[in-house]
Amino acid sequence: MVSVSSQAALGLLVRRLERIGQLSDAERQAVENLPAKVQTLRPRQDIVREGDKPEHSCLIVEGWAFRYKLLGGGRRQILSFHVPGDVPDLHSLHIDTMDHGLAALTQATIAFIPHECLFEVTKRFPGLAGILWRETLIDAAIFRQWITGMGQRDAFGRMAHLLCELYCKLEAIGLAPEQRCNLPITQIELGDALGLSSVHTNRVLQELRAQGLVTFRSKAFSITSWDGLVRAAEFNPAYLQLAK
Structure with missing residues (x-):
């Protein structure tokens, strides 16, 4: 059962983006006005699978999630863990087909935001587009740390x-x-x-x-x-x- 409103979810997204860069009043309102469908997922339920062509990005509102890659023989590599405020598939705005899976680690509340609406708001507000781009760069920095750890x-x-x-x-x-x-x-x-x-x-x-x-x-x-x-x-x- 969903207990979090889309308004509350988008407020969490605003706070996340404001930790990355400064939002104008108009940018903040644009984010708060995005349509978002909020769902509660059970533990280990897939959010998006490898090979999917998602039409939305997801915001973790409550609970934890994880990225993963499946290999032959049931082998699995977990690529990252995600906590409330994270948007772990923001890159899917520009990559049509998912090359890995994303799943709820615990029971999780997820807000799904349509790509077309994210595209529209970034066209109207280039500064906001820059903050979202920086979010993906932070994601890449975390990957570099994990790779360094695995190797060294x-x-x-x-x-x-x-x-x-x-x-x-x-x-x-x-x-x-x-x-x-x-x-x-x-x-x-x-x-x-x-x-x-x-x-x-x-x-x-x-x-x-x-x-x-x-x-x-x-x-x-x-x-x-x-x-x-x-x-x-x-x-x-x-x-x-x-x-x-």
């Missing part, structure tokens, strides 16, 4: 970096009180994101706990030593562009 960090560093990233994104939207964050991600999903087996994933999580960096409890984690976690990850949050 050990498993401990990869996991530490992911937890730092998730904490910073959640803290920016007020969902990380006292350095405690929800973590509705299974060990299998963490392994699929970081290129680790379930056994290795568990071992790394235990090591993070043993070193006094993080504690885990009931699908959540608390950071007990932020400085230590940052050192382990060699983490610099600049790529997330969250300074505002």
